[in-house]
Structure formats: C-alpha cells, structure tokens
Amino acid sequence: MTYISSFLSGLLCSMGFGAGAVLIIFLTSYSGMEQTQAQGINLFFYLPIALFSIIKYKREGLIDFKAALSFIPSGLIGVLIGYALAGFLPTNYLKTVFGLFLLAVGIKELFSKNQ
Amino acid sequence: MRIKKILYALTVGIINSALGAGGGIAAVYALKKNGLDQKTAQATALAVILPLTAVSVVIYLLRGDFRIEEALPFIPLGLVGAFCGTKLMKQSQNKFLRKSFALLMIFAGLRYIFPV
Numbered sequence: 001m002t003y004i005s006s007f008l009s010g011l012l013c014s015m016g017f018g019a020g021a022v023l024i025i026f027l028t029s030y031s032g033m034e035q036t037q038a039q040g041i042n043l044f045f046y047l048p049i050a051l052f053s054i055i056k057y058k059r060e061g062l063i064d065f066k067a068a069l070s071f072i073p074s075g076l077i078g079v080l081i082g083y084a085l086a087g088f089l090p091t092n093y094l095k096t097v098f099g100l101f102l103l104a105v106g107i108k109e110l111f112s113k114n115q
Numbered sequence: 116m117r118i119k120k121i122l123y124a125l126t127v128g129i130i131n132s133a134l135g136a137g138g139g140i141a142a143v144y145a146l147k148k149n150g151l152d153q154k155t156a157q158a159t160a161l162a163v164i165l166p167l168t169a170v171s172v173v174i175y176l177l178r179g180d181f182r183i184e185e186a187l188p189f190i191p192l193g194l195v196g197a198f199c200g201t202k203l204m205k206q207s208q209n210k211f212l213r214k215s216f217a218l219l220m221i222f223a224g225l226r227y228i229f230p231v
Contacts, residue, residue, distance in 0.1 A: 008196060023189065024136055025226075039135025040181030043172050045189050049197045050165045053158075056201040062158040064151055071124040071145065075167045078128020083174050086133050094133055099227025102140065106220030109213060 120149065131164060132171045137227070139164050140220060153209040153216065 008022045023045060027038035057063050123145035131138025142160035151159060175181060204212075 040175035074124030082129035082132030102224030109217035
C-alpha cells in the first residue's frame, strides 16, 4: 500500500495535480496519523518530487519562470500569514471555504466549452 | 492589476501553509488567471509552490508536527512516479489536462468539505 500511494502521489504531484490528496488520505486513513503530521510529511515529500519535475519541465520550456518569480514573494508572505493564522483561525472553516471554491471552479471548468 | 496578483499569491501561500496541500491547485488557478495556458500553468505552479513548501516544511518541523524520517520511505517510489508523470505531462494536451484538473478540483473540494 505504501508503494502504491508513494508512486501515485509522485505521479500526480509531478503533473501539477498536487493537493497531495493521495498521500494525506493514505497517511490518515491507513496509517492513522494526525492531520498535521500527515500534512507535514506530504509537504516534505513534495520537495524532491517538485525539484525533479521542475528540472524536467525546464528542458521542455514548460515553465514560465518570470510568472513564477512574480508570485513567489507574496506567496512567501502568505505562508507566514498562514502560519500565524493557524493559531487563531479554525482550519475546518478555511477548509470548507476553500473546498466550496474548488468545487465551484471545478464544475465550471468541467463544463466549459473552449480550449 | 498588481494588487490582484499579490492577493492571489498571498492566498496560495496561506493555503499551502495552513492546509498543507491544495496550494498547488490554487497556484494553477492563479497562474491561469494571469494568462498562462493549462499545461504551462500546471508546470509553473510547481516552481511557485516549491519555495513556499520549503518554508512551510521548516515551520512544521520547528513546530514538531512531524519528523523527516517519517517522510523518507515515500520518496523513492514517489520519484519514480514523478518520472512517469513528467513523461505523461509532455505528451498531454491542454484540453485533457484541463478536464482532468477540473475533476481533481471537484474531488479535492469534496474532500475538504467532507473530510473522511
């Protein structure tokens, strides 16, 4: 099971289908881990996977580094804000809001016509 | 316009840190809003999320949420998966990626709303 979930996670992650859902689901369901522990492991797992994928994609010219660089600084600040908020904001609330957002956008994208 | 981009980026960071996952999806969304096509957005999202995740990892480690040894076993096969994934990605069309990504968003969305 560990093998399947690692492989699947690596596969999905590298294609940009992150959300690390597979690994976290596996860790919390089968291994019975704490949510934050599973999240941490998933984040760490992401690092080598992403690095590898980025190197591969760079060769194909699939990465818009200019765009990436424009997002990173504010993103980093966001990470710190997220950390600060984690103490105050009930994560469940944030999850539900984000979940609803994803659901809405997902459905819209699924039924969109062009491209 | 700049403000909008900053807000998007902030949101990506917050989600990445607070939820531990899902930041990538938010990043792809934000990049597409910024004019990138589906495939480039998905690949570039990886580059955006990498430094953010590195910082998040440090935070999680300092908080003692997990230990690095716990993550290590998953990496080898994960890299194999990544190797296959990147190959697949190169061949994929935007339309396919877009619909697949849409399904992913729906699945992830449902999971966030109804955590199992």
